[in-house]
Amino acid sequence: MASIELRNLSHSYDGLTNAIESLNHLWPQGGAYALLGPSGCGKSTLLNIISGLVSPSEGQVLFEDNVVNGDSPQQRNIAQVFQFPVVYDAMTVRENLAFPLKNMKLDKHHIQQKVMEIAELLDLQSSLDKKAKSLTADEKQKISMGRGLVREDVSAILFDEPLTVIDPHLKWKLRRKLKEIHEKLNVTMIYVTHDQLEAATFADEIAVMYQGKIVQFGTPQSLFEQPNHTFVGYFIGSPGMNFVQVNKNQNEVVANDLAFNLSTTQKNALAASDTSNIKLGIRPEFIKLANQATANSYPVDILSVESFGAFKIVEVRFADETWFVRVGEFDQFDATPHYMTFEPTRLKLYLDDYLAGEETDFE
Amino acid sequence: MIKKRLGLLAYILFVLLPIYWLIIMSFKTNEEILGSLTLWPANFTFDNYITIFTDPSWYMGYVNSITYVALNMVITLLVALPAAYAFSRYKFIGDKHLFFWLLSNRMAPPAVFLLPFFQLYSSVGLFDTHLAVALAHCLFSIPLAVWILEGFMSGVPKEIDETAYIDGYSFGHFFIKIFIPMIRSGIGVTAFFSFMFSWVELLLARTLTSVDAKPISAIMTRTVSASGIDWGLLAAAGVLTIIPGVLVIWFVRNHVAKGFALGRV
Amino acid sequence: MNKVQNNKAWWLILPMFALVAFSAIIPLMTVVNYSVQDIFDQNTAYFVGVEWYQEVLRNERLHDSLLRQFIFSFSILAIEIPLGILVALMMPKTAGWKTSLTLILLALPLLIPWNVVGTIWQVFARGDIGLFGWAMNALGFEYNYTANAIDAWLTVVLMDVWHWTPLVALLCYSGLRAIPDAYYQAAKIDRASRWAVFRYIQFPRLKAVLIIAVLLRFMDSFMIYTEPFVLTGGGPGNATTFLSQTLTQMAIGQFDLGPAAAFSLIYFLIVLLVSWLFFTSLSLTDKDQLKQGSASS
Numbered sequence A: 001m002a003s004i005e006l007r008n009l010s011h012s013y014d015g016l017t018n019a020i021e022s023l024n025h026l027w028p029q030g031g032a033y034a035l036l037g038p039s040g041c042g043k044s045t046l047l048n049i050i051s052g053l054v055s056p057s058e059g060q061v062l063f064e065d066n067v068v069n070g071d072s073p074q075q076r077n078i079a080q081v082f083q084f085p086v087v088y089d090a091m092t093v094r095e096n097l098a099f100p101l102k103n104m105k106l107d108k109h110h111i112q113q114k115v116m117e118i119a120e121l122l123d124l125q126s127s128l129d130k131k132a133k134s135l136t137a138d139e140k141q142k143i144s145m146g147r148g149l150v151r152e153d154v155s156a157i158l159f160d161e162p163l164t165v166i167d168p169h170l171k172w173k174l175r176r177k178l179k180e181i182h183e184k185l186n187v188t189m190i191y192v193t194h195d196q197l198e199a200a201t202f203a204d205e206i207a208v209m210y211q212g213k214i215v216q217f218g219t220p221q222s223l224f225e226q227p228n229h230t231f232v233g234y235f236i237g238s239p240g241m242n243f244v245q246v247n248k249n250q251n252e253v254v255a256n257d258l259a260f261n262l263s264t265t266q267k268n269a270l271a272a273s274d275t276s277n278i279k280l281g282i283r284p285e286f287i288k289l290a291n292q293a294t295a296n297s298y299p300v301d302i303l304s305v306e307s308f309g310a311f312k313i314v315e316v317r318f319a320d321e322t323w324f325v326r327v328g329e330f331d332q333f334d335a336t337p338h339y340m341t342f343e344p345t346r347l348k349l350y351l352d353d354y355l356a357g358e359e360t361d362f363e
Numbered sequence B: 001m002i003k004k005r006l007g008l009l010a011y012i013l014f015v016l017l018p019i020y021w022l023i024i025m026s027f028k029t030n031e032e033i034l035g036s037l038t039l040w041p042a043n044f045t046f047d048n049y050i051t052i053f054t055d056p057s058w059y060m061g062y063v064n065s066i067t068y069v070a071l072n073m074v075i076t077l078l079v080a081l082p083a084a085y086a087f088s089r090y091k092f093i094g095d096k097h098l099f100f101w102l103l104s105n106r107m108a109p110p111a112v113f114l115l116p117f118f119q120l121y122s123s124v125g126l127f128d129t130h131l132a133v134a135l136a137h138c139l140f141s142i143p144l145a146v147w148i149l150e151g152f153m154s155g156v157p158k159e160i161d162e163t164a165y166i167d168g169y170s171f172g173h174f175f176i177k178i179f180i181p182m183i184r185s186g187i188g189v190t191a192f193f194s195f196m197f198s199w200v201e202l203l204l205a206r207t208l209t210s211v212d213a214k215p216i217s218a219i220m221t222r223t224v225s226a227s228g229i230d231w232g233l234l235a236a237a238g239v240l241t242i243i244p245g246v247l248v249i250w251f252v253r254n255h256v257a258k259g260f261a262l263g264r265v
Numbered sequence C: 001m002n003k004v005q006n007n008k009a010w011w012l013i014l015p016m017f018a019l020v021a022f023s024a025i026i027p028l029m030t031v032v033n034y035s036v037q038d039i040f041d042q043n044t045a046y047f048v049g050v051e052w053y054q055e056v057l058r059n060e061r062l063h064d065s066l067l068r069q070f071i072f073s074f075s076i077l078a079i080e081i082p083l084g085i086l087v088a089l090m091m092p093k094t095a096g097w098k099t100s101l102t103l104i105l106l107a108l109p110l111l112i113p114w115n116v117v118g119t120i121w122q123v124f125a126r127g128d129i130g131l132f133g134w135a136m137n138a139l140g141f142e143y144n145y146t147a148n149a150i151d152a153w154l155t156v157v158l159m160d161v162w163h164w165t166p167l168v169a170l171l172c173y174s175g176l177r178a179i180p181d182a183y184y185q186a187a188k189i190d191r192a193s194r195w196a197v198f199r200y201i202q203f204p205r206l207k208a209v210l211i212i213a214v215l216l217r218f219m220d221s222f223m224i225y226t227e228p229f230v231l232t233g234g235g236p237g238n239a240t241t242f243l244s245q246t247l248t249q250m251a252i253g254q255f256d257l258g259p260a261a262a263f264s265l266i267y268f269l270i271v272l273l274v275s276w277l278f279f280t281s282l283s284l285t286d287k288d289q290l291k292q293g294s295a296s297s
Helices: A043-051 A093-103 A108-121 A137-149 A167-187 A194-203 A221-227 A228-233 A262-274 B001-024 B030-035 B047-054 B057-088 B097-107 B110-123 B130-153 B158-166 B171-182 B184-200 B203-207 B216-223 B231-251 B251-259 C009-035 C051-058 C058-091 C097-111 C114-124 C132-136 C148-179 C181-189 C194-221 C226-231 C244-252 C257-296
Strands: A003-010 A020-027 A032-036 A058-063 A078-081 A158-159 A187-192 A206-208 A213-218 A243-251 A252-255 A259-260 A276-284 A288-290 A298-307 A311-318 A320-328 A338-341 A348-351 A354-358 C038-041 C044-047
Touching: A003 A043, A003 C181, A003 C257, A020 A043, A020 A058, A020 A137, A020 A206, A020 A213, A032 A194, A043 A078, A043 A158, A058 C038, A078 C181, A093 A108, A093 A137, A093 C194, A108 A137, A137 A158, A137 C044, A167 A187, A167 A194, A167 A320, A187 A194, A194 B030, A194 C244, A206 A228, A213 A228, A213 A320, A228 A243, A228 A354, A228 C044, A243 A320, A243 B203, A252 A276, A252 B001, A262 A348, A276 A338, A288 C181, A311 A338, A311 B001, A320 C244, A338 B097, B001 B231, B001 C058, B001 C097, B001 C114, B001 C132, B030 B057, B030 B231, B047 B231, B057 B130, B057 B171, B057 B184, B057 B216, B057 B231, B057 C009, B097 B130, B097 C257, B110 B130, B110 B203, B130 B184, B130 B203, B130 C009, B158 B171, B171 B184, B184 B251, B184 C097, B184 C148, B203 B216, B216 B231, B231 B251, B231 C097, B251 C009, B251 C097, C009 C038, C009 C257, C051 C257, C058 C194, C058 C244, C097 C148, C114 C132, C114 C226, C148 C194, C148 C226
Parallel strands: A032 A187, A032 A206, A078 A158, A158 A187
Antiparallel strands: A003 A020, A003 A058, A206 A213, A243 A252, A243 A276, A252 A259, A276 A348, A288 A338, A298 A311, A298 A338, A311 A320, A348 A354, C038 C044
């Protein structure tokens, strides 16, 4: 069991473009973490670097403050579950589960006991003596997971989108099972996924990865309320955060002749920066619509309304952008002009795509 | 890792040494070959090659060989493509038996059929023609071709065919415009195997020809005369038979891995 | 893939069938015809029934060459299959010019006309003008493949290994390439030894191609004619006279058409039987893999 730290990590497959770019990160011991990001953002590469299957071009990997760069996966004592089930076809389920333990040359009796324990945990008892190749895809994936879980005292267990091939109703069950196992074993688990729901239900803390970097690490709630990067805002939430590109005009920002009120800290941050990449962002959940103008309201045109049962998503036109607003299931709208309002604290300022000028931000 | 490299290197050396020996021998004079063992020709000479390229009875052997090999490749592909398609897409009366019967021809020892072949092709007036050799080789190349192509075709989803028919393609149009491009590598590999078999075979080719279509491999025996073997000339003729093979494998080099699994992995 | 029952598919088969049947059935019938007749010349022949069959079953010379044939086929299988697997395992896994070059060099012997293969080794193994023979003598071995039966055997086997191991290696290489990387990664994570990786990951996946390799090598080695004929001429004595050569001598050399044809058919049946056994086990493996494929996709 170990904390995992990455220092100044970079990796390139072809020597030209970086899959991972100067990444610094610390995962404390014992947590359940998710590594969330779109496909191709480098998350699988990062996982393979942690487990030792890939050695990074630059930087260090530390387990409990020891640099492990030169160590093989064996020496790191890592368990890893892959996206597609990897089972040893020629073996029975029992032999598959016992394989890592047998390779560690553990006592036979002990192996037997461990295998039974894991089989029970994953509901595999009834197929223990079947040939692994005769099983269905999700049973196979359970075996893959079982081989990762069966080992004791591993530094960490890594999951690389392990539920891709699993049926939706089983997904939920297996995820809960993993969570249970985590609570029981108190081992560091890192779970790679591109599905925010999967990440949020499994992990205590989520690291969001974008273009080879971890752009934010925090609880699901903080990712939702305080997206640290425009990508997090856009990627988390359904639909994602609304953004508008704005221009600096003395002490305020304008888009299409509409001025926005910023907080003092936001104004200070804006004044301190000379970038022209300025965006404002707000979650669809934090916007209210009315058909009368009030103080601090902005005019919008309603484009469409789509019902999702418990709520509706309204598509509106605002300052040449298409925004989404989430409203209650019984709210009615006609095509007349509407006005939107929101709490000033919900409006976020992004300079060069990074969050700036928050109250707690002392920079 | 290093042990692997060394092992592979040693094996490649084992493959190349005999060929190297043949090549340098072809540049030696007979006096040098018989006189002493030299690792590199002391008197580098092109005489052996000049002999071959200036004597029609020599170089026509290459022309003959290449002619029937090409003919065999074309015939094999023309008849094997539709047949393999039928095997990969349809069930029909006798399909399994037919398939095994085909393969069983691949198992017939050529030596067994020498005389009957000779009689058959003589009686239909094909003896000593390129076509005779090409047809005889088809007996062995077609079964393999059908087998390989069937493997590649089974890898193409049937939905492709159905979509094409729905889009209004006729069978012939679909087959040529859509299907064949999809199994390009399979066709390349099949052509390669047909070439390989036909190019290396001697027994049938020699039996079915006498003058006009005589293959190079049969002409090579001319180097044996009363005064002994003309080693240099034999080596040069041998080297020239290796070159077409090298060219052909160069073209299919990117499909070799998949090809040698006969499309089945 | 579920195939549709459709007997019109025969139309697609027909050209191929006609062509193969022309070259296969007529000669086969001719052989059957020979095997039951005593032929003096083109116009005089007597029906003799199974007499030739009885004779060849008692023929010592054929028995000897059949025995030699089996020993030869099994020894080259015993060498070429493991060696081919080993070479395939040593091949680089990544694509690149080095891999392409290795593949081309490996495939080289397969593309050389068989009589030239014989010629290459005839030259290479000679004590006076060949590197191999010269080296053997220089190392103190009394080596002369034209005079010593054991040396001749060694040379013929070595030549076949040189000639055909690449086929096994390439087949295995393509089998290995089809194994997804994740399997090797999982094995590393599971602390599998090199041997365990081979035993549980690589070997099970090689089974299908290995059956093809054994089948092809058995068939072809059982029919071998040209290479040993050029290399040793079957000698010294009859030491390296294999089945095809014996038959050719009988049929063309001595014009003993009847016995030659009778034995040809027996010969054909032996190859057919052994190949059928391989073929059945191959299609069983094929089906297994199909099931696996559909389950994992």
